[in-house]
Amino acid sequence: MKIALPHPMLFSGATARDVVILVALGVLLGGCEALAVSAAGVGTAAGVNHALGGIVYKTFSEPLPKVNQGALAALKRMDIKVESVSKQQDGAETITASANERKIEIELEPISAKTTRMRAVARKPSGLWDSATATEIILQTEKRLSSS
Numbered sequence: 203m204k205i206a207l208p209h210p211m212l213f214s215g216a217t218a219r220d221v222v223i224l225v226a227l228g229v230l231l232g233g234c235e236a237l238a239v240s241a242a243g244v245g246t247a248a249g250v251n252h253a254l255g256g257i258v259y260k261t262f263s264e265p266l267p268k269v270n271q272g273a274l275a276a277l278k279r280m281d282i283k284v285e286s287v288s289k290q291q292d293g294a295e296t297i298t299a300s301a302n303e304r305k306i307e308i309e310l311e312p313i314s315a316k317t318t319r320m321r322a323v324a325r326k327p328s329g330l331w332d333s334a335t336a337t338e339i340i341l342q343t344e345k346r347l348s349s350s
Contacts, residue, residue, distance in 0.1 A: 250340050256331025260340045261319045264347055266310050269318040270295055272350070273308055276342035282306060303327045304335060 250260050262269050270287075274297070277284055282301040289295050297308040309321040320343065324335040 256333035
């Protein structure tokens with residue numbers, strides 16, 4: 203039996219410890235494929251992208267004013283209190299809100315005249331992120347936009 207080894211240049215500068223850690227991670231994470239595929243499927247099915255730290259993103263094929271109306275309607279439906287809406291010089295808008303000791307920030311960024319990127323963050327008092335609430339805000343916004 204012949205085993206193909208990677209080219210030595212791939213590991214130039216890497217210590218033996220680095221290679222062992224990399225191989226161990228590959229072996230340990232190999233069994234998590236079903237979990238990774240399931241987790242990816244949940245976010246992808248909803249069309250919502252998650253970043254590290256609980257920040258949630260979605261791009262809508264709608265102009266910024268319409269997405270703003272959808273977001274405000276979603277927050278009202280969810281009984282989340284809007285504290286302020288501010289506009290930046292670059293055309294972006296920020297909605298700050300709160301509910302049950304959570305601070306929520308929604309940023310709407312115009313990509314084009316008919317496309318808007320929405321970023322939602324919900325933070326708990328402990329400083330931890332609540333990505334479930336941020337995701338639901340985006341999903342409810344999407345629902346409001348599709349019904350209008």
